[in-house]
Amino acid sequence: MDDPGMSQPKHARTLFEKVWDAHLVAPETAETPAVLYIDLHLVHEVTSPQAFSALRERGLKVRRPDRTVATMDHSIPTLPPVNGKWPFVDAQAEAQVKQLETNGRDFGVEINALGGPDQGVVHVFGPELGLTQPGTTVVCGDSHTATHGAFGALAFGIGTSEVSHVLATQCLLQRRPKTLSIRVDGKLPPGVTAKDLILAIIAKIGVGGGTGSVIEFRGAAIQALSMEQRMTVCNMAIEAGARAGMIAPDDTTFQYLAGRPRAPKGKDWDRAVEAWRKLSTDPGATFDREVVIDAPKLEPMITFGTTPGQAIPISGFIPDPAKDASQKAALERALQYMGLTPGKPIAGHPVDVVFIGSCTNGRIEDLRAAAGVFKGRKVKASRVLVVPGSRKVKEAAEAEGLDRIFLDAGAEWREPGCSMCIAMNGDKLERGQTCVSTSNRNFEGRQGAGGRTFLASPETAAAAAVTGKITDPRRVGEGQ
């Protein structure tokens, strides 16, 4: 087990500082960045092929195949095999997946292949297997790697060049980021979810508000979240521009990890938990910046624009560009793209498609929450896609009968993958369609060229599915 570390601290340190300090192979100087050791490197098919090619060109091996675990998620179909053949969107997608299998074989890297028992969206399958552990460093060629920070890991997305660096050396060159505390006081009101919380946070600090920083989410409302909810919060740290999001590990974390296949066992487990308990930010430790959020004041949130920061309470009104000089041009462009009229309530806006899934909200608790709204109702949106985040999530949902609830309502129940979050695999919006989505990005064209995305929680997405319009999930069933 990795010792999270803690040599004799000279001063009170934050969670981030403890994990950072414990992974310094060489500290930074004015001339050179720090050499940071990486405990776990997750790999997927889209951002790794050119990195493996770089190793081949230089005659290099993967330094630590035991710390490198791959799966496939972005380019894969979410419809089941037909006559034993997966229905890839095109030959290029299939070739990309095959290339990952080849690279796994050539370099001795574990591949959790399409159809395999542990395959899933990279940020769902890692935690599920117990690969993600407190106090560790985790990277992946994927910006939503921030998800793993929910365990008190320092986890961040990297580019393909850096994927090759980690494959070859198990290290990265990094400048030390700043620290940002986001403290969420009080209790979330009933019907307000982790997704609503993170959308409210991004709306407050802005999509560039976390740039250059690692966020630590703290406070009573964060401590009260389950691990799956904490993953939803940390997942979207990148949507505020942050390098990473972290939450101090506690009994909730340890209970989630206990007994997972790759978690420590027996005496190793006891030693690990003892070390993990020391990771929390010390009393008196300071952050470069602090933000406080009052949880009881929050409502279910939904985005209206084309950045995740353009979010409002579901009882709110479409902002008027004329009233915000600094944002006028950007707001006008966003509203025109989204087909929205300033000043109108967002609730009631018609919805064509609903997508429930992704590394943000594709876990079993998310599917349970959505199923609670679907149960006994029929979908009114023209298309509703429910995509589990992993094979294990799919099996768990089917064991509980959630698949029957979705199918009986008229939704599609798919194989695990990223699906319509990134729309690389053929699951996509048509031009002009509106979609309430539990994913993480509402950028122009993100779910298909010309598609219009409204980000929201699984409950709000399910409420849109059964009403055919944007609906406060706390009011489903009223006046219908």
Next chain:
Amino acid sequence: MEPIRIVESRTVVLPEPNIDTDQICPARFLKVTDKKGLAAALFADWRFDSSGAPKAGFILNKPEAAGAQVLVAGDNFGCGSSREHAPWALIQGGFRAVISTTIADIFTGNSLKNGFLPIVVEPAVHQKFLAAPGAMVKIDLEAQTITVPGGSPVQFKIDAFSRYCLLNGVDELGFLLSQGDAIAAFERAR
């Protein structure tokens, strides 16, 4: 990698804030297993309509954009996905640098590793660039200066190590590989 010292070119201005890497290189172009063919992906949904025809009003389709190597973009350029395909597409589309007030962290790292210069300037300087589309600009990496339309040259910040690598045409992997003994010692000690 080719050493870089000077980038001198006319600018193209995309004033929109928060231009994310999905706009720079849409996800459907990420199915490649090499780095080729991404010039066609660059701002594809802004450049082309659904039939694939160029949109006449978009700046990159106008004659004055031809040959420009420096993009001036709104605040928070390169946010979103970590895809390195974004700087690859920009480079293959002929660009060598972007100027903005803030540039996203992962995009900055990816750009520096590919010889694409992310230049952060103060808002007042940025305004001068926004107001002068097509202006000639000279970026001197060694001196860390950039000329400003209608103003005096200003200094810009860039990570010292990245600057060294760019000026000398060396890549970071070589440096990391040279740390092999320290990495092995770290692994033994834990």
